[in-house]
Amino acid sequence: MALAIGAIAMLNMGTVGAEAVAVKSVKNGDATISYHAQGKGPLVLLIASTGRGTEEFGELAERLAQRGYRVLRPEPRGIGESHGPMEGVSFHDFAKDFAAVIKNEGDNAILAGHAYGNWIARTIASDHPELARGVVLVAAGAKSWPKELSEAITMINDPSSTREQRLAGLKLAFFTEESDPQPWLEGWHQAVTKSQRAARKLTNRDDWWAGGTVPMLDLQGGADPFRPAESRNELKQEFGDRVTVKVIENASHALPAEKPVETANAIADWADTLKD
Numbered sequence: 001m002a003l004a005i006g007a008i009a010m011l012n013m014g015t016v017g018a019e020a021v022a023v024k025s026v027k028n029g030d031a032t033i034s035y036h037a038q039g040k041g042p043l044v045l046l047i048a049s050t051g052r053g054t055e056e057f058g059e060l061a062e063r064l065a066q067r068g069y070r071v072l073r074p075e076p077r078g079i080g081e082s083h084g085p086m087e088g089v090s091f092h093d094f095a096k097d098f099a100a101v102i103k104n105e106g107d108n109a110i111l112a113g114h115a116y117g118n119w120i121a122r123t124i125a126s127d128h129p130e131l132a133r134g135v136v137l138v139a140a141g142a143k144s145w146p147k148e149l150s151e152a153i154t155m156i157n158d159p160s161s162t163r164e165q166r167l168a169g170l171k172l173a174f175f176t177e178e179s180d181p182q183p184w185l186e187g188w189h190q191a192v193t194k195s196q197r198a199a200r201k202l203t204n205r206d207d208w209w210a211g212g213t214v215p216m217l218d219l220q221g222g223a224d225p226f227r228p229a230e231s232r233n234e235l236k237q238e239f240g241d242r243v244t245v246k247v248i249e250n251a252s253h254a255l256p257a258e259k260p261v262e263t264a265n266a267i268a269d270w271a272d273t274l275k276d
Contacts (some may be wrong), residue, residue, distance in 0.1 A: 007264065019065045023274045028100040031084025031093075035074035035101050039065025042133070043109035044267065045072045045102060045124075047117030049139075051157055051193030053079040056183075060256050063264035069271065072109070074101045078192040086195040091203040094196075095123040110271050112136035114256055115226070116196060123203075125212035136217045136267055136275055139224055139255040142231035149173045149225055157190045174254040176223050216243045217270045219263065221251035244270060 022036045031049035036054065044064055048054045054073035061071040075082040076094065084097070098120065102109045108131050113121030118137040125132035155161050161169075163185065170181035218235050220227050236243040246266050251259045 026100045026104040028097045031097055033074050033097045034081035037072050039070045040068050041068040043107050044069045045109045045111050047113040047120050049086055049115035049117055049188050052187055056257050058261040059106045060264045063261050067268035074098050079189055090199050091123040094120050095127050099128045108133050110134045114138040118216055121213035123208035126208045129212045132214045134215045137254050138219050139221050139227035145226045157188050157193045176252045179258050218245045219266055220247045222247050222249040222253040224253045226253050
C-alpha cells in the first residue's frame with residue numbers, strides 16, 4: 001500500500017510539474033517579450049486578439065499541456081512586461097518578437113492565433129518557415145466582414161464608452177446569447193489596439209496571407225459574425241488540402257474564451273496528426 005501511495009504521489013507530482021507555469025522573457029532588438037510557458041512536448045504558441053493579452057488563455061493552455069504539448073503565451077508589446085517600439089512597426093516586427101520566443105525554446109512550433117493573432121501567426125510561418133510546424137486560425141475573420149463589427153471593437157476600447165455600450169458591443173461581436181461577456185469588460189489595451197491596427201496598414205497583405213506552406217487548421221465558431229456560414233470554406237478553396245476546417249458550435253468570435261476545452265481539444269487532435 002505504501003508503494004502504491006508513493007507511486008500515485010509521484011504521478012501527481014509529475015502532472016503538476018508538467019503543467020506548472022513559468023514566466024520567461026526574451027529580447028528582440030529594442031523589444032523585450034515576456035511569455036508564460038507550461039507543459040512538456042511539441043511547442044504550441046498562442047497569440048492573442050486585437051488589444052488583448054494571453055491571460056484569458058489559461059484554461060486553454062492548461063488543457064493543451066494535459067494533452068502533451070508545451071504551451072507558450074507571449075504578451076504583445078505594451079501588455080505586462082512586454083515592451084518595445086509601438087509606432088512604425090509592422091506585422092513583420094511582431095512576428096520577429098514571437099519568433100524570438102520560439103527560438104528561445106529551441107524548437108519549431110504550431111502557431112495558433114486568435115482573431116487578429118491569426119495574421120501574426122501566418123506572418124511568422126511566412127517569414128520564419130523553419131519555426132513553423134503548422135498554423136491554427138482561431139476564430140479568424142472572413143475575407144470581409146460588416147464594418148459595424150470593427151466599430152464595436154473601437155467602441156469597446158474607448159474608455160468614454162459606457163458599461164452598457166461595451167456590453168452591447170461584446171454581445172454583438174464576440175459572444176453568443178448563452179455566454180457571459182462581462183469578463184471581457186476588462187483586459188483591453190487601447191494603445192496596443194492602435195499600434196496593431198497601424199501595423200496592419202504598414203504590412204503588405206501578400207507577404208503573410210498564405211501562412212507559408214505548412215498545414216493549416218481553420219478553427220471557426222459556429223455563431224461567429226466575423227465568419228458567416230457562407231465563408232466556411234474560403235481558405236480551403238484557396239489553399240486546398242493544406243487547410244482543415246473545423247467548426248465549434250455555439251461559439252462566437254471569443255471562441256477560446258467561450259469554449260476553451262473544446263478549442264484545446266480541436267487544436268490537439270489536429271496537431272496529433274502532423275508529421276515531424
